[in-house]
Amino acid sequence: MSDAVMSDAVMSDAVMSDAVMSPFAPLREQLASAAAAFGDGLVDDVEQALRTDVEIFPVCHHSPASALAMVRRLREKQPKVVYLELCEDLRPVLEELRNCRLPVALQAFASDIDGFPPEWAPLSVIAPITESSAEYQAIAYALDTPGVEIVLVDRSVDHVFQWEPRAGAADVGIEIGDLRPGFAALEEHLLHHGKVRHWSEWWDQYVEQPLSGADYDTYRQVMVLIGSLFRRLGPEGHQVDEDRERYMWTRMREHLAATGTDPAECLYVCGAFHAASPVMDEHLDISPRTSTAWLYGLIPSSHSAIEEQFGLAPGSVSIAAATWSKSLRRGRLTPYTLGGRSKRAASPPGTPAETDTEPETEDRLSGFLTRPPVLDGFDEAELLGWCVEIVRLARRNGYLASTADAIAVYETSILLAGMRGRKRPTPYDFQDAAVTCIEKDVVPGRRDVRRLCEILLGGDKIGQVGYDSLPPLARDVLDRLQPLGLDLEKRTIQRALIDLDAHPELEPCSHLLWILRRLLPDDAVRPIMGSRRLGERSHQESWDLAIGRNQRSIIELGYEGVTIEQVLEQRLRRTCWDEKATAATALDAVEDSILYLRNRRFTDELGARAVELLAGERTVDDAPEVLGRIRRLLAHYRAVEPELPAWAKSFVTTGYAHYCTLLPTAFAEEETGVRQVGAMLGFLFTMESLALSLGCDRTQLELAVQQSRPEAPAKVALLWTAHFQLGLLSMAGLRERMIELLGNPLVVPSVPQYVSGFVQALESAPTLTPFVVEVLSRAFGRLPDDVLLPWLPKLITTLRAQAPELVPMLVREAGRTFPARLADVDSFTPPWLERVPAKVITPPASQPVGELLAVHPGTVAAVAGLLGCEPVTIAGAGGEVAGLLAAHPETGEAVAGVLAVV
Template sequence: MSGAFDALRGQLHEAATAFADGPGALEGILRGIVDDVERAVHEPLEIFPVCHHSPASAIAMARRLREKQPKVVYLELCEDMAPLLTELRNCRLPVAVQSFATEIEGFPADWSPLSVVAPVTEASAEYQAIAYALDTPGVELVLVDRSSDHVFQWETDSGAVPLAEAGAEGPETPEQSALHGDAVGVEIGDLRPRFAELEEHLLRHGRVRHWSEWWHQYVELPLGDSDHDTYRQVMLLIGSLFRRLAPGDPGKVRVDEDRERYMWTRMREHLAVTGADPADCLYVCGAFHAASRVAEFGVHGSDGFVISPPSGTRWRHGLIPSSHAAIEAQFGLAAGSVSIAAAEWAKNVRRTGVRPYRLDGQAGTKKTTRRTTQPKKALAAALEPAPPPADRLSGFLRRPPALDALDEAELLGWSVEIVRAARRNGYLASTADAIAVFETSILLAGMRDRAKPTPYDFQDAAVTCIEKDAVPGRRDVGRLVEIMMGGDRLGQVGYDALPPLARDVHDRLAPLNLRLEQRGVQRALLDIASQPDLAHCSDLLWMLRRLLPPGAARPIMGERRLGERSLQESWDLALGTHQRALIELGYEGVSIEQVLEQRLRRAAYAPQATAAQVLEAVEDATLHLRSRRLADELGTRALEVLAHERSVDGAPEVLRRVRRLLAYHRTAEPVLPPWIESFVTTGYAHYCTLLPTAFTDEDATVRQVAAMLGFLFGMESLALSLGCDRAQLELALAQSHPTEPARTALLWAAQTHLGTLPRPRLRARCDELLGNPLVVPAYPRYLSGFVHALEPVPGLADFVVEAVSNAFARLPDRVLLPWLPTLITTLRAGGAELAPLLIREAGRVFPARLPELDAWVPPWRLPQEPAGVRPRAGEEAAGGGVPLLAAHPAACDALADLLGCDGEWETAGPDPSGAVLLGRHPVTAAALEALLAVT
């Protein structure tokens, strides 16, 4: 190919011969770059290469749009995002256009939810193109890049897992850098070396720390005042260089080339349908894709590329807030680089006099007058035939860097401002530090062969001169420089651009009289007792707390439990800070209630759902939605999941939630729901079946086995009334043969509860353990089992206190002290929630005052009387309880009716002390007497 670039080819041939000892691979790369540039320059449809968030690209774009006034603008952006662009005027930049999907088809389930974001800032070429096309009559904006669905289709084909590019080159604010979540970023003009050695070479020889600084120094500043042809050719040159030196990853190369085939196919289809003249069109794309070598390149390229149909995934689109830090974190830019670019953009606008395009009514910008007619000069230029492109690269590459005069006023202003900011943040900075920063900036620029200190030089100088050995406040000097240069500008989506769900939330919370769109934390006070209408706000806030990330809605006072409602509540709300999460809820439904119901169903019917998780969904459905229908449906699902579980991992959570639901329905409804009755009977049989295995399973913990016993003992009365057989539990315990000390103690406690192991025998076994020197080191684990046994058998608390006290009383210090730390750590790790039972029992047993301790005798040391009749002095054993009960005939009649005894009082005389009825049942009388004596 011959033409205007023949002279440049000859120069590159001579350079390759001189530096590489003859033409070869280097010459092929250099000449190929020139071929790429010439091919793109001669394309009838003008290609405008850009770099994302580049002030030079934005200035060149605004200048070219006013000169050319194209009728069709093709933009490298996901084609399904086009309807959202008109809503940008209702937002404060930066924001991101988002595609979101939760119900996916054709993709791996662990990828859900799918999210694609394309951030937009004012200092970007794509925003200039969007604003021009939307506010200029007769101009059509066409998005030609692959759809959001194809983004993940091609990632699946390439075998890569699409995740956000996290990890910028500097420190980030977590809250701000996470605004995009785990979305896949779509960047217009992705221009960065993909060859690690090349980037390292550029940074080392450019004497810069990171890529953002290199781009600012060697591309932004030289191209800031360049003409259109020079800008295009330089950007094409850089794009071709990075493309030819990129690693040959087949999957990455195929995706890049398929994107280019996709975009050119869409542009040719649009030209064929509309009949537009390519000379009246402008194609805005990244410089990396502008230097393309695919066969489909150009309006006369081949048409062999077939676009695959979309999957069955249902995509929703919206706008989410963004920030400079979020953009830097997602695309791997240095901290503060986007803020510096925004400051550079404002300075270039003032210096060049270019009038940028802004959407009419754009929030956060000044109102501009829309020009509906083309300027005469631009119109005349458009009517004239375009001259052939000239070679501007030769002069640009041979010209040394422009030695601009040092802008002392700007640098002085920076030095003064950073000292003022440092003082406000606790630094002992003075005027001498401002002078030092000024001089050090000039010194660093000279050492780095720069004619003028850049913001990065100034930042290094400020850190060197002001930040000493410690940071007195929350921000270091580097962060203060970023704030001074413009800070982390935060975007906001306006009310009119919010999805219906988000607008509904704002409307329903209007009685709180808060500015919910404002960032930061706001306090909301709800006096529901005096203002019953605020109860609806309370219900909504509790649902938002369930659905939004932590911190979006945080209750300070008040709680929401089954059967309980607070009369006064206090909330800390940060809905403006978590606007992105609220907007994404709007992609899932039209109301908060609908989204919550969908999420509860999704959690309950998930393939890996456990019975505890389904019961949590049942509780949330009852608590927040008050839906008996949904609760019954999810309860039936919990019954199915429990029946198919083969592990006991969720037993503690199942026990806790079933107890709570059972207590609620017993007090709130006349009869229990059928699913709860079935759940109790199924759970009783299920845990009885798993109990022998759980006692010996190494994967099951003592706490889980104790929770199983707690379910069996706690639900036993209800289960037996519903038809369960207690013999199943007795057989399960008889088949259990644990070997681990804690589980052995747990089995003993269960047998004591069932009556198969009396307390005297249990006490004797513990005495045997303390008397065996070989078993004493393991005694703390036995105690741990007894402590966990308080969950199913809380009446065993006095015995646990006795066991611990006996150990401290009998064991000598040489034995007690070595395993005392083990006892403490074991009880703390495994039985912390059960400790209050032991403390209360110990407080009841032990004396309350210290002087009483000397004469105190433990209850278990007192002589034990044999069970049965305890005769009193002057009374016979057979009728010991007669005088007491005969003295209270009304109480005796009530007890007789309770026991089912029929009979009348028969006395030998007027004195009722010789009651014949009680005389007939001396054992019962003695037992009743003992019961009354205890109470």
């Protein structure tokens, strides 16, 4: 016998021996030729998973095929214990699923953390659940079947973050049963040869549809094989995955030892990736949890949110839900749902399975891997229904679609499926066909054809958490809003009309709505009529409420506190004591505390924090915001309180000294804008009387102004106005400087900057409004076009962006100054160009005011200059005095009386 013949005989004997020893020998021979590098390992993983004492049920999350196989297996086996790959400390939340409309997500949340980097806060773990997932079917079976226990065996949420790299993300979503390959080249290869666009379509075509009608052994072997393949072709290093698997097997062994349960009566539900684990027999020493206080609950989820979390194609979860419903009807199966056990159970709850021994394992992979999908009549009828329905939806959304388009979509769907190498058109083929046949150049409405296809196949279904499963805060919100008479759990937008004068009992509802407006997204609680500001009270309010649609946001507020007021208080305190907090943010928090909390002690605490932050600031970037907020707060307290609170007085005195100290530097620094310097002067001059009454020294302000040496033209103008307010410069002198600027050709190009400075000066000196109108008028009249035209748009945009509150002052003053009719323009003379002759007034000699003015002419002349009045001559007085005082001697009489002048 030749060597070749002997070799063939030896190989034949080896194959026959393998065939006797293992049912997978033929498959092993096929894989050896296609994947010699790891073919044996794949089959070994399958055999290992099938030989474990605890039955492993491999799944892909949100997979209809997995859910269908789970329903069939639960009815057949009826396990006593279900081990589930889910964070073990989420177990109490499972009971609350009874009160929910899926999809929802289990959530663990922690805002006060201990043992983790502070920048990670808040921590959150989210695990979404849909009805078409194997996990939900297992949960529903276990919770509603007497004598069945469900045990979550995956690492706790605390361990999830313990195992995260310290540079890792702070928000982690658990991907239960993720089967998207981590090997990019493999995915690209599969998509190319499968003639599909994305991974979700490949999975639906080559795994979901074939496995939907497969028997349990075939399903199980295929899923383990795929998990093993992805495990071996994925990125190097599975340390975290293997540690998770050791964790789960350690927990299962501990439970079996503690309860004495027979492993044959247990079912272990895990991702297919973990079903092919090589560490099933290894033990893990589990570290203790940190002191972080975790909060657990349910939040609404949606198909689109699940797709984003798991990196799936848009619409894929909706298509999976449609496949699930179709498969249930075709297979005449009733799924497990919480709240009642299925009437189609193979045997009563708690009874043993039909056979006490497991059937011998057979090779089901070979036939499955070589059998193409089959198109049956039910699918054709479904495709016809889709085509008719998409035309109806298209016409409702403005498309000019007809019956011919429905026929075209049907034929194109079959054509595309054939071109892509499949006999049965998938929902993805149908989508492409509908876009090709119906979509035009312009979308007539808000939805295009692809979006209409997603709606037809189920749309973006959004879950809802029932009232009994809501956290105390969410229930409290719904209870307190009951007097409105609306069903706020609905997902529609509802209009609430509140007449506070006719129904004062609705005031608490209005107050709560304003707090919700402060904390929730803008579309959740939107006021149509009414406002909430300091010093205002609404008599009637109108609201658009979408609380049911934003249920998730309200539930997440429940993780922060028991009442909505407590949550707002915690947020305001956290904002004020943040390392980036400023005096402006603290004043904002004070205002919110007054408007929403009505807690004087807490408001005073925030005010004291604002004083502390202001004293520690080394920049004046927030000076405009600080000025605006403290003005509003002081006006509020003067209107409602007999005296200012202690923190407000301290803020004024601290701010006066603080801005006096920083004023020379702010004038000199180029980084500090004219808006900030104007706001500083506004604070100093408008708060001056209050600050001086509280013990401040005006000399500090005078020294600060005199030490200022600005170079920028706008800041120079601000300094001139400060000199004017301090009495160091008269109105006539200020006007002369402006006229000199306009007459100097070397300075003319920078005149607009001076004008901008004068405009910003209105923040500190509103009485200068007539002068600013005069300055603008002179500039518009004398500046050349090449200077004026580029500057004018910039002036308008600057005023709109930085000083919108100053524009009405200028407009009103201009309205009083300039003629209201066009016919009066030609004869109009600006008041600053009029020359009023000096008046001669002879006051009665018997009046003390005449004697006072005659004795002190210099003082009253200075007062006249400060007031901007034209001089007058008083007979016998020997000097010029203010015309205003001469024309109104009774004022002088009053002053003389105060001074005890006889």
